[in-house]
Amino acid sequence: MTTSHMTTSQKIDCKNLILTMNLIADHVKEVARELDIENVSKTINELLKAKRVFVMGAGRSGLVGKSFAMRLMHLGFTVFVVGESTTPAVRDDDVVIAVSGSGETPSIVSLGRIAKEIGSALIVITSNTDSTLARMADVTVRIRGRAKNHIEGYLERHMKGEYRTLTPMGTTFEVSTMIFFDSLIAELMVLLDATEDDLRKRHSVFD
Amino acid sequence: MTTSHMTTSQKIDCKNLILTMNLIADHVKEVARELDIENVSKTINELLKAKRVFVMGAGRSGLVGKSFAMRLMHLGFTVFVVGESTTPAVRDDDVVIAVSGSGETPSIVSLGRIAKEIGSALIVITSNTDSTLARMADVTVRIRGRAKNHIEGYLERHMKGEYRTLTPMGTTFEVSTMIFFDSLIAELMVLLDATEDDLRKRHSVFD
Amino acid sequence: MTTSHMTTSQKIDCKNLILTMNLIADHVKEVARELDIENVSKTINELLKAKRVFVMGAGRSGLVGKSFAMRLMHLGFTVFVVGESTTPAVRDDDVVIAVSGSGETPSIVSLGRIAKEIGSALIVITSNTDSTLARMADVTVRIRGRAKNHIEGYLERHMKGEYRTLTPMGTTFEVSTMIFFDSLIAELMVLLDATEDDLRKRHSVFD
Amino acid sequence: MTTSHMTTSQKIDCKNLILTMNLIADHVKEVARELDIENVSKTINELLKAKRVFVMGAGRSGLVGKSFAMRLMHLGFTVFVVGESTTPAVRDDDVVIAVSGSGETPSIVSLGRIAKEIGSALIVITSNTDSTLARMADVTVRIRGRAKNHIEGYLERHMKGEYRTLTPMGTTFEVSTMIFFDSLIAELMVLLDATEDDLRKRHSVFD
Numbered sequence: 001m002t003t004s005h006m007t008t009s010q011k012i013d014c015k016n017l018i019l020t021m022n023l024i025a026d027h028v029k030e031v032a033r034e035l036d037i038e039n040v041s042k043t044i045n046e047l048l049k050a051k052r053v054f055v056m057g058a059g060r061s062g063l064v065g066k067s068f069a070m071r072l073m074h075l076g077f078t079v080f081v082v083g084e085s086t087t088p089a090v091r092d093d094d095v096v097i098a099v100s101g102s103g104e105t106p107s108i109v110s111l112g113r114i115a116k117e118i119g120s121a122l123i124v125i126t127s128n129t130d131s132t133l134a135r136m137a138d139v140t141v142r143i144r145g146r147a148k149n150h151i152e153g154y155l156e157r158h159m160k161g162e163y164r165t166l167t168p169m170g171t172t173f174e175v176s177t178m179i180f181f182d183s184l185i186a187e188l189m190v191l192l193d194a195t196e197d198d199l200r201k202r203h204s205v206f207d
Numbered sequence: 208m209t210t211s212h213m214t215t216s217q218k219i220d221c222k223n224l225i226l227t228m229n230l231i232a233d234h235v236k237e238v239a240r241e242l243d244i245e246n247v248s249k250t251i252n253e254l255l256k257a258k259r260v261f262v263m264g265a266g267r268s269g270l271v272g273k274s275f276a277m278r279l280m281h282l283g284f285t286v287f288v289v290g291e292s293t294t295p296a297v298r299d300d301d302v303v304i305a306v307s308g309s310g311e312t313p314s315i316v317s318l319g320r321i322a323k324e325i326g327s328a329l330i331v332i333t334s335n336t337d338s339t340l341a342r343m344a345d346v347t348v349r350i351r352g353r354a355k356n357h358i359e360g361y362l363e364r365h366m367k368g369e370y371r372t373l374t375p376m377g378t379t380f381e382v383s384t385m386i387f388f389d390s391l392i393a394e395l396m397v398l399l400d401a402t403e404d405d406l407r408k409r410h411s412v413f414d
Numbered sequence: 415m416t417t418s419h420m421t422t423s424q425k426i427d428c429k430n431l432i433l434t435m436n437l438i439a440d441h442v443k444e445v446a447r448e449l450d451i452e453n454v455s456k457t458i459n460e461l462l463k464a465k466r467v468f469v470m471g472a473g474r475s476g477l478v479g480k481s482f483a484m485r486l487m488h489l490g491f492t493v494f495v496v497g498e499s500t501t502p503a504v505r506d507d508d509v510v511i512a513v514s515g516s517g518e519t520p521s522i523v524s525l526g527r528i529a530k531e532i533g534s535a536l537i538v539i540t541s542n543t544d545s546t547l548a549r550m551a552d553v554t555v556r557i558r559g560r561a562k563n564h565i566e567g568y569l570e571r572h573m574k575g576e577y578r579t580l581t582p583m584g585t586t587f588e589v590s591t592m593i594f595f596d597s598l599i600a601e602l603m604v605l606l607d608a609t610e611d612d613l614r615k616r617h618s619v620f621d
Numbered sequence: 622m623t624t625s626h627m628t629t630s631q632k633i634d635c636k637n638l639i640l641t642m643n644l645i646a647d648h649v650k651e652v653a654r655e656l657d658i659e660n661v662s663k664t665i666n667e668l669l670k671a672k673r674v675f676v677m678g679a680g681r682s683g684l685v686g687k688s689f690a691m692r693l694m695h696l697g698f699t700v701f702v703v704g705e706s707t708t709p710a711v712r713d714d715d716v717v718i719a720v721s722g723s724g725e726t727p728s729i730v731s732l733g734r735i736a737k738e739i740g741s742a743l744i745v746i747t748s749n750t751d752s753t754l755a756r757m758a759d760v761t762v763r764i765r766g767r768a769k770n771h772i773e774g775y776l777e778r779h780m781k782g783e784y785r786t787l788t789p790m791g792t793t794f795e796v797s798t799m800i801f802f803d804s805l806i807a808e809l810m811v812l813l814d815a816t817e818d819d820l821r822k823r824h825s826v827f828d
Contacts (some may be wrong), residue, residue: 438804
């Protein structure tokens with residue numbers, strides 16, 4: 001950073017850091033509690049039936065999608081990330097998974113529209129079940145964004161009413177979705193009777 | 208997927224999925240509890256003093272590093288991801304952050320060595336404080352990988368002793384590191400007196 | 415590849431390969447001959463005045479854009495690739511360069527529209543000066559796609575009238591644009607009095 | 622750019638730009654003339670026999686590799702770029718193509734070594750047939766880097782002996798390799814009897 005930086009070291013107690021880690025962990029537990037099992041079950045069935053899976057998202061949601069795609073590959077799925085070099089054309093028997101907290105990310109909305117025109121199944125992971133993406137989806141899985149306990153948690157710390165959002169923009173959605181995806185992998189491992197060793201065999205030898 | 212897939216839908220109870228979400232959330236709380244505040248404080252001081260920050264990691268650790276780099280940019284830092292197109296040469300007054308669960312990822316070890324030769328500060332985020340990367344680091348932050356309660360949690364579910372790792376390979380490290388980084392952003396927001404609106408102004412208009 | 419592959423080796427004379435290399439080289443010379451110097455001059459002036467440069471393109475055009483962005487960084491420009499992790503919000507005093515052979519790539523058209531709304535300068539590199547992107551551009555540089563001599567060249571080889579396009583889809587546009595960009599770098603080196611050594615100093619130490 | 626920039630527009634004649642385009646085109650023709658047909662023929666045979674193809678390179682060489690991988694996918698090959706999200710583990714019946722002008726890029730040398738340990742075929746595209754990568758390759762294709770006529774061409778323009786390299790670092794290698802790869806695609810199209818339409822069907826619908 002530039003001008004406003006302190007040049008001498010200071011001891012930092014990291015209280016906000018630890019508070020935020022716990023807030024996020026609590027949020028994840030809440031997301032797990034309120035998960036719509038029926039839609040998640042549909043999602044898993046779509047994945048198991050899919051010939052090929054395509055994952056897409058913008059910004060940090062896109063990175064979370066890539067993390068999921070990598071594990072699907074480890075599990076033996078034929079999976080592609082939209083925007084990477086060797087991703088082929090989507091066909092009507094493919095499953096497309098879109099990740100967008102707001103459900104309104106313009107590039108992902110426009111890609112979702114193309115996927116529906118082609119006739120592929122569209123699964124949307126979003127905080128906003130009333131969004132453009134959710135409305136065009138075959139299956140929508142809602143992952144809560146902002147934590148319910150957001151204001152209270154901070155009020156405790158910022159007694160004088162000075163309030164600051166410590167998980168800016170899509171942070172809680174993105175992190176919760178990453179954990180949701182990794183837990184979906186766990187469910188798939190059991191359903192497909194795959195072990196960690198099965199996954200390790202497909203792990204890039206170059207990393 | 209290919210041959211072994213079921214072609215008819217089945218109702219899936221998602222118990223393994225929800226179990227895993229809770230295991231990961233508990234793991235994150237444990238990571239928060241055992242965090243070495245002194246090294247995290249040093250990390251923050253290095254970031255605040257840095258002219259430029261470089262982030263690197265392979266595979267899913269690399270994606271988590273990118274998520275962090277994006278938020279540092281939102282906060283106003285001059286930050287680059289090693290391997291992206293416009294990342295310049297590292298200099299001795301730069302800070303390099305390496306993410307590697309094992310601390311032995313060959314490509315990252317070799318990049319870490321180059322960073323030390325140049326004289327830049329090297330911060331290593333790893334599960335393994337006894338690794339090659341940790342040994343060459345100026346500051347090491349340990350993020351526990353495998354959860355302590357891993358075996359117990361699964362034994363409950365897989366009564367007959369049939370044990371399966373539901374968070375394969377680096378999963379818990381990667382997810383915990385993502386949350387650690389996002390919580391580091393929270394701490395930096397307070398230290399730099401930055402609001403969510405300050406971050407939003409730098410958020411890509413194209414996503 | 416799969417079924418149709420020959421399993422025994424055969425001696426291949428590479429005549430189509432060498433023909434295509436020469437066709438592309440001739441095409442590049444033709445592109446150089448018909449270059450609109452006035453618009454290229456405007457492009458260079460925009461780059462020299464820009465506080466920051468943003469480059470964007472989809473698919474292979476995007477890769478060519480990244481190659482150019484990397485060299486601009488070597489020359490000392492502050493330059494970002496749209497879609498990479500640490501690319502900030504575009505502002506009105508930035509220059510955005512869009513690469514699209516057809517000038518109709520949906521994602522790039524929609525990003526171009528956003529750039530114009532913000533008020534940044536939009537430079538479009540395209541084969542199609544009558545396209546949506548060209549019409550919204552401040553400066554358009556035309557790089558011819560399909561070669562004039564395409565049909566003749568192949569007729570010679572495929573005597574019996576059997577014609578095949580050996581530079582499929584955007585190939586000639588993409589390759590010509592890469593060479594145009596590298597030659598623009600040469601012009602900038604002279605204008606800024608930069609030597610190869612100046613560029614080398616900024617070259618990633620990690621490659 | 623920053624301080625040294627002119628703030629008023631100037632008319633630029635683009636002579637260096639046009640000179641460089643022609644120099645590069647001439648260089649490509651020379652590369653075509655001196656191509657070692659036997660090694661290119663071996664390369665094509667390896668590709669046709671391969672179950673899967675992996676492409677790797679750092680920096681601009683990596684971007685050129687991605688361009689090639691994309692076209693191989695359009696042609697129906699099963700192809701991956703090392704470092705992208707869904708790239709699986711390399712096996713002994715895979716073909717790995719490494720792109721490195723110097724043949725000494727540390728990360729690519731180390732990946733090449735891993736590929737050889739696994740037993741996959743290693744094809745190296747390089748300017749330097751005496752390099753570490755070339756020595757471990759099963760097949761090496763040499764693409765000349767610096768142009769023979771480099772000095773003469775510039776002497777003409779820079780009469781007073783003031784010489785400047787207008788194609789800095791790997792520029793001519795990278796551009797020539799891109800054209801070589803695209804021409805290899807042309808050869809494969811003829812061998813596999815594939816038309817432009819066949820390729821278009823696999824082109825990403827999202828670009």
